[in-house]
Amino acid sequence: MRKYFFWSGVLANIVFLAILLIWARSIYWYGLPLPLYSQKVAADLRVNFPSVAFVAPMFDFFARFEQKNYYFRTIEPERWNGVGAHPDYQPAAAADHVTVADIDSLKQALSKAKPGQQIIVEPGTYTFDRTFELRQAGSAGAPIRLTGRAMHQVRFELKGEGLMLLAPHWHFENISFAGNCTMHDHCEHAIHIAGKASDVVIRNNSFADFNSAIKVNGLKGNYPDRGLLENNTIYNSSARKTKGSATPVDIVAANDWRVAGNFIFDIQKAAGDQISYAAFIKGNASGGVFERNLVMCEANLKDGRHTAIGLSFGGGGTGLVYNRDGVAGTEHRNGVMRNNIVMHCPNDAGIYLNKAADSLLENNIVYNTVGVDVRYSQSSALLRNNVISGRVNNRDGGQHQLEANWIEARNFFTGRDRLKDLFVAPDVLDFSWQQPYPLPAAPQKSADGSITDFCGGLVQQPYLGAFAGDQFCIKAKP
Structure with missing residues (x-):
């Protein structure tokens, strides 16, 4: 016994x-x-x-041993004065313009818009009770422009697919797009860009409470390439209760999109797999650029239970039928992520590469995330002059090279982010350096020989992190 x-x-x-x-x-x-x-x-x-x-x-x-890092102030989008939509922005005026002040005249103007025309929307709330299609086409030299008179004064309340753009050369500026749905699945997109709707510009708008505020995809063998999403503020007031995609910027199978200077925050998903992304480009696309964006997966919404991922080439993958030209293999090729700040995505990667070939990650700050994942044999990446907390991880055959990065592992027992010791107050977005500014060894090169950093400064010498110099350009207000 x-x-x-x-x-x-x-x-x-x-x-x-x-x-x-x-x-x-x-x-x-x-x-x-x-x-x-x-x-x-x-x-x-x-x-x-x-x-x-x-x-x-x-x-x-x-x-229970976790030491929390979080943004402990309240963000009020209409008072925000940093990257994203700016209250003082004024769209240029066109000679050919029409002014509208009610929903009926707005719909009529949209339906009869012609190349070179500017539709100016007076302050007020404009309610669309169902998806509204935009089928009129602009031209390269004469786009159709839909502009609000002043930022935060023109509000579009939308349902379903919101505005469905099916024609090229449209510009959207100075409009607050708001999801107006009790059930989250009834507010899918603010602007759905599909098929022949190439060369769209979406600048200085705000988007609140959509599953995927900006949705881009092919249609009947046509692809809406060469889009620009610039200086917008995109967020949710609660975690999205949907089993579908919850990704504010959802770009599939479209080439040469540039996503720049946007503020994306509070992207949580509270149903289905509970996995969300701030922005991705996927579906056998190429030439995508993410630059000078600020991503906070958690800001006003401090839940911590959901899996929120920052920027991605590849996202969660794409079904073959949705891939560009029906071709499988890579999700994205020749992508660039430069001068972004991705922060407060504590449960998963700040940057995720999924079957993303020949990616360049340069001069980003990745704070209070798990780090960077390079996944699957199709993925290859060069990381240069980044500041990253966590780790850079090859998964399932992914490969990466490192040049002059500052990478700090989080404390194993508490999860404390050691980047706290490098910057003045990173939790509330003060990334001013605590110590003498370190210069990296690896130079940057862009097409014209110069780089615009996160703060908008034009620099032509190496720098570490997302901005050149000691002092950060955004100081959050108490």
């Missing part, structure tokens, strides 16, 4: 040590702090393995 208990004890200890070894190897493999890893395991057990969920409280115990 004693031998039985002895060997039973030995076996139990061996099993326990084996579990600890597997657990330790798994933590090492994923490169996560212990509290975050424990939180993910506990959630996975409860959802996918309920028969053994009785061990979840052990992981809950380790999760």
